[in-house]
Amino acid sequence: MNRGNTVDRVPQTAELSPELLALLACPVADCHAPLIARDGRLVCSRCGLRYVVGDRWINLIPEEAEPTEGR
Numbered sequence: 001m002n003r004g005n006t007v008d009r010v011p012q013t014a015e016l017s018p019e020l021l022a023l024l025a026c027p028v029a030d031c032h033a034p035l036i037a038r039d040g041r042l043v044c045s046r047c048g049l050r051y052v053v054g055d056r057w058i059n060l061i062p063e064e065a066e067p068t069e070g071r
């Protein structure tokens, strides 16, 4: 189905500036380690939780983060 109007898709890259990364820390109570951008996720350098990053948002809820893969 072809609708009349077209929407230009603007390529969005989840770019995380070093300044922003420096402000972010793992929200887990006894962790608070720096986060590392990897594979479109923010990975905690300590507990290994992988926080999901969207176009303009970062989900820093530990319960919704992905557990680290293996060891």
Ligand SMILES: [Zn+2]
Pocket: 026, 027, 028, 031, 032, 033, 044, 045, 046, 047, 048, 049
């Ligand atoms: Zn952590």
